[in-house]
Amino acid sequence: MARANEKVEALLREYADLIAIGGGDAFKARAYEKAARAIGGHPADVAGLDVKGLREIPNVGKSIAEKVVEYLSTGRVPDIEARRAAVPAGVRALTAIPGLGPRKAFVLYDELGVSSVEQLEDAIREERLRDLKGFGEQTEQNILHGISVLRNADGRILLGAAMDIAEQIVAEMERIPGCVRCTYAGSLRRMRETIGDVDILVAAGRSAPFMAALTELPLVADVIAHGAKKTSVRTTAGLQVDLRVLPPASWGAGLQYFTGSKAHNIRTRALAVRQGLKLSEYGLFDAESGESLASETEEEVYGRLGLPWIAPTLREDRGEVAAGLKGELPALVEEGDIRGDLHTHTDLTDGLAPLEDMVAAAAARGYAYYAVTDHAPDLAMQRMTREKILAQREQLRALDRTVRGMRLLHGTELNIGPEGGLDWPDGFLAGFDLCVASVHSHFGQSRAAMTRRFIRACENPNVAVIGHPTTRRIGRRPGVDADFDAVFEACARTGTALEINAHPERLDLGDEDILRAKRYGVKFAVNSDAHATTHLPYLRYGVGTAQRGWLTKDDVINTWPWSRLHRFLEAKRA
DNA sequence: GCCGTTTTCGGCCCGACTGTTTTCAGTCG
The missing domain is CATH 3.30.210.10 (DNA polymerase, thumb domain)
Structure with missing residues (x-):
């Protein structure tokens, strides 16, 4: 989502880095970092704020507020440009190398004139680093290694992939005698959408057996550090794992x-x-x-x-x-609160499992209701027809009579066309228990057109849920550009829920957008978008994302009993 | 540069590990 906030955040982060590289006051650098983060996470668009409004954002004071206003009105900030002139952009890029921070990067530039990763490699090859104070042969090797890591894996991996690795390691640690407790911590426990490294904690009297066991795991490619309190390794997938052993007390x-x-x-x-x-x-x-x-x-x-x-x-x-x-923490929605999944597929379209298998897997999860929402005909490669989807409905109704304790809902995932139109006319849509509507194409529309498109979909009485609203794919494709504040307002006005798509490549809406949307009084649906039975458990990542957006049970329509959910769907159609 | 239930000045989180040193600086989380 292109808000001015993101640009300002990047600018202030750059300034913070430039201060650190230039040897400026470390606290000043941190002040800029804190302000950058505060503005990046601020719900209101900073483009509309003056100095007074900006100063109401925590950690933004007079000096930073004035720089931001100057930047937004002229596109330039002389102080920052002066810093840029003193420190080439390539020097800042050096600090992306693991193990090379701002101080060493500056020494390399100041003493050797190095201002790019390539020049740094040349300097190492020519053995020009080892004469510098604080550098040695080992440092050269560490930097070369850091460069190769940087090039192979540019940082963070998806939540789901990190969780798989962490749970494997936790299981290994728990098998070691003397393990009192073991779990993962860090950003993984916080359920961030991407993970930079995995932190594993063990409570035990002796650390050595755990440290040794970690370095010997088959998924370990590289031992970065090996001490009594902390051991760090890199997995074959390029993920850093830190193990800490703590006294149980x-x-x-x-x-x-x-x-x-x-x-x-x-x-x-x-x-x-x-x-x-x-x-x-x-x-x-x-x-x-x-x-x-x-x-x-x-x-x-x-x-x-x-x-x-x-x-x-x-x-x-x-x-x-x-x-x-103040005793005002929200009672967060939990995975156990979820009574049903409202966005799933079968092999009638691009899913992998037949209807019976998906329904059985859903029943095994203890759901009270479960919606099958295969793709509609405008997603042309799915070759959907009225006949096929009506035949599925017959099959689903028959299955519903045999499944105990779980209500089956027949739905579809519609395509929101470029003008906001849908695959089928209203009369046909009225026959579905529930319709999810999503954008699957024409991602590059103008902001105004994209906004109109979403709002028109919200205004259709048959659309209960907007699926994966920004359509981003984490690490691969940014979300579409729309005035999402206007979309959130339309959702609240029309009684349309926003999906929190739990697929680890989507997590869409993301936490920041959920926080913004909630202010409009929108309701949410946490759905797996499962295309296979093994995808149903992805729901946990959606619930984690909902929690990061401070959502309670009441905010999430698929925690509600069927009677309440049914009233919600009927109210939209009334 | 920001901030205030000790404050408008003087703090700002804190510890582990590494590599270079011979008591410490840099980096990381």
């Missing part, structure tokens, strides 16, 4: 610390400091006496700080600590 403090986020930890540590306490991964201590006050469970640690336990998916410093202090 500090499990809760360690889990809290390594779950993060960094910003949440800074917030909780600051809260501790104000109470004369010190919070580290080993526990919550009295700052004066050093006495340990809490460490065994996260509940104790948060409790001693005056907070209720905060769900990991909320720990992004989006106001969860303040809400916790």
